[in-house]
Amino acid sequence: MSDWLPEAIEKAFEFERHGATFYLKLAASTKNRLARQLLNNLAKDEVQHVMDIDNIYNELKDGKPLPKTMNRQSTEKIEDSIKRYFTNLDKDKRREDMDDLETLKLAMETERHGYQMYTDAMNAADNEALKNLFNLLREEEKEHLTALENIYHYLANPADWFSQDESQVWNWMNT
Numbered sequence: 001m002s003d004w005l006p007e008a009i010e011k012a013f014e015f016e017r018h019g020a021t022f023y024l025k026l027a028a029s030t031k032n033r034l035a036r037q038l039l040n041n042l043a044k045d046e047v048q049h050v051m052d053i054d055n056i057y058n059e060l061k062d063g064k065p066l067p068k069t070m071n072r073q074s075t076e077k078i079e080d081s082i083k084r085y086f087t088n089l090d091k092d093k094r095r096e097d098m099d100d101l102e103t104l105k106l107a108m109e110t111e112r113h114g115y116q117m118y119t120d121a122m123n124a125a126d127n128e129a130l131k132n133l134f135n136l137l138r139e140e141e142k143e144h145l146t147a148l149e150n151i152y153h154y155l156a157n158p159a160d161w162f163s164q165d166e167s168q169v170w171n172w173m174n175t
Contacts, residue, residue, distance in 0.1 A: 008121050008130075009057050012137060013050060015114055020046035026107060032100040038151050039107065042144055049140060053133075060129055104152040111145040114138075 023043035030036040059065075115138055122134035 008124070008134075009053065011117070012053050012121070012134075015117060016046045016049040016053065019043075019110065019114070020050070022110065023107070026103050030100045030103055032155065034151060035100045035104055035155065038147060039103075042107070042147075045140065045144065049137065053137070056133055060133070065129070101152065101156055104148055104155070108145060108148045108152065111141050111148060114141040115145065 020043045023039045023046060027036045027039035027043065030039060118134045118138035118141060122131050122138060125131040125134060
C-alpha cells in the first residue's frame with residue numbers, strides 16, 4: 001500500500017463526516033419539505049459512506065479484493081426515497097417555502113468539491129483497488145449532485161424544468 005493511503009483515507013473520512021453534519025444542519029434550517037427530505041437523505045448516505053470507507057479500508061489492509069459497488073444494504077437509493085416522499089406529498093406542498101434555493105446551491109457546491117476530491121485521489125492512487133475505491137466514492141458524489149440539481153431546478157423554475165431535459169432525469173416528478 002502507498003504511504004499516502006492513510007492520509008487519503010483520513011481525508012475521505014473527514015469529508016464524509018463533515019458532510020453528514022453539514023446536511024443535517026442544512027435540513028434542520030430548511031423549510032421546503034422536499035429539499036429537507038433530500039438533505040436528510042444525503043446526511044444518511046454520508047454516514048453510510050463513513051462506514052463503507054472504514055470497512056473497505058480494513059478489507060484492503062487485510063488483502064481482500066475491493067467490492068464492485070458501495071454498500072447499499074442499509075440505505076436505499078436517494079432517487080427511490082425521494083420518489084416515495086414526493087408521490088406522497090400533496091402537490092401544493094411540493095414547491096412551498098422557496099427561500100431554500102441558496103441552501104441547495106451550497107449543497108451542490110459541496111458535492112462538486114467531493115467529486116473533484118475523489119477524482120484527484122483516484123488519479124493519484126498507485127494501485128487498482130485504491131483507484132476503484134475512490135471511483136466508487138466519486139460516483140456516489142455524482143449521484144448526490146444529480147439529485148440536488150434536479151430538485152433545485154424543479155423548485156427554482158418548474159415551468160422550465162417541465163419543458164427541458166431535466167424532467168427526464170427523474171421523470172416521475174412530472175405527476
